[in-house]
Amino acid sequence: MPGSNPSPRQAFPPISGEDVLMKMKQIVACAALVAASSVAAPAFAGATGNVGVFSDYMFRGVTQTGGAAVQGGLDYAFDSGFYLGTWGSNLNFAGSGGDGTEVDFYTGYAGKVGDLGFDVGALYYYYSEAEETAPATSPDTLELYAGLTYGPVGVKYYYTSEYFGTDKSASYVNFTLAQPLTETLTLTANIGLNDGDGVKAAFGDSYIDYSLGLAKSLDAGFTATFQIVTTDQDPAYGGGPDSDSPKVVFGLKKVFDL
Template sequence: MRNLFSASVIALAAIATTATATAEVELSGNVALTTDYHWRGVSQSNQDLALQGGFDLATDAGFYAGTWASTIDFLDDTDSNLEVDFYAGYGGEFGEGFGFDVGAIYYAYPDSDDGDLDFYEVYAGLSKSMGVADISGMLSYDPDNETLYANADLGVAFSDSFGASVGVGSYLDGFDEYTNYNIGGTYSVSGFDLDLRWYDNDADGAEDNIVFTIGRSL
């Protein structure tokens, strides 16, 4: 995992060095420890601790790229313990408080015994800022598995240090077309973000879960 992170940092730094001649570029990072890595309402770490982190490159022209990784545990024959995502896209604003975001993301499982785990998605989203509240929605399409996923989120900032959000997502096509939900709050203190969140979905045999995450921007 350290090698993957190092390679990503070097690549992003090279891009930044080239791009600064024409546009302002910002490189940032993040790290987190969570009691359970949830993705679309399903545990990716067997309801166990997961270490996560990533790097992002953004330009004032609206283009961005990044990488993010997490420890995982699928409890299957793939023996995969690591997920590494690579993504790039373009976002901007229009009208009064409206935003858009389009891009692609590749999900890689480099230590998996099953090469078929890797896949990619293309996505497009819209958002609306309403003062202390923000609402957003996104569609994600996976061409290989022929899945279409839609999600919507509403966030409210009660202060500079505390906010709450609720989200709902559903597979409109593929993966049994289940729907998932989450609701929680985030408190920021001394540079750390503390998030407590409840997850659930309506798939057969699903169990709800409460997840605590502590994260920090770098």
């Protein structure tokens, strides 16, 4: 998230951690679709957990740890299509000099209309490190999101009235691809558009983040991931001197039923 500020992150746990059930389910929608009589509730009802280790925690193209991350979450999906969950990770914001924890809380509704998947909800980011590094400017943030998926492609829109550590609004539009190559290997790609006064206050300007990776399903519910992540940020601004340099992220996670 906001580069040199002790504020946080985005979406970018896609494969590097943001791989919580929610972050996989957040493929969102329009209110008109929710009202359609042909809406079907998703098939994933019940409780699940997830835990993973990653070489870095990248959020919307920006590192949140500058090193290894341990992450995990709990999710519950109802037969009706409503769901809720929580997810956490260790943190070490660049330049803050402090260690902390991020804990996300989210709830929403997901379903399908024919072959079109949708998801709408709210996501709250809580940062324990904020109490130590920036008590006057809390990065804790509430985002609303809505998204759609069709086959291997998806788009999701996020909006907040107070972007991480600022009092300004911002939006994030995320385009994703998850294309199976074999029964156990999936190609993943992401393009994210970060815009709004909050983003400009944190980074000096709007920016785009990109990622390209592979996810390999292993035995016993494990998944190994590999990603190359970068942005088009100007290193002279808040992203830091290496903000536009590609980063390689490796991970291993496990999803399990409860």
